[in-house]
Amino acid sequence: MKNKKDNDFADRRSAAAEAKAALLKSYRAAKEAAEPTRLAREAERKAIAAAREERQAEKERLKRDEQARIEAVATERQAAADAAAKAEAEGREKAEKDRVSRVIEDEAARKAARDERYANRKARQK
Known part of the structure; x- marks a missing residue:
């Protein structure tokens, strides 16, 4: 028709x-009506972001603590390994000194036996 x-x-x-004026008026009315829910959503987003940042900070703190613990354990293991290596080196050094002293004592005993044989031979020759 x-x-x-x-x-x-x-x-x-x-x-x-x-x-156009009616559309603008309805848009402004809808915007004003949605303002409290928009503010609530914004506050909720801020709360979620703050909680996320707090969780992330806690996670980083735990990671730092774990890293410090791992470093402490590694330091203890290194100290134990160093002590074991030092003890082993000292043991080897002591064994070497004992062997050297036994060699010297054996040499002195052989020399004393040789000198005694020599003295006995000289005594028999007289």
Whole structure:
């Protein structure tokens, strides 16, 4: 069904302006009505972000504590390994000194036996 009224340019322009004003008015009304929920969502997002940052800080603190514990254990193991190596080196050094002293004592005993044989031979020759 066709509109029987004659719509001239001015009528169409005013109708468009009224429609635009109505859309703007409804947009502003919707925006004002949604303001409390928008503020609530924003506050919720901030709370979630703060909780996330707190969890991340706790995770980083735990990671630092674990790293410090691992470093302490590694230091203790290194100290124990160093002590064991030092004890082994001292044991080898003591064994070497004992062997050297036994060699010297054996050499002295052989020399004493040789000198005694020599003295006995000289005594028999006289």
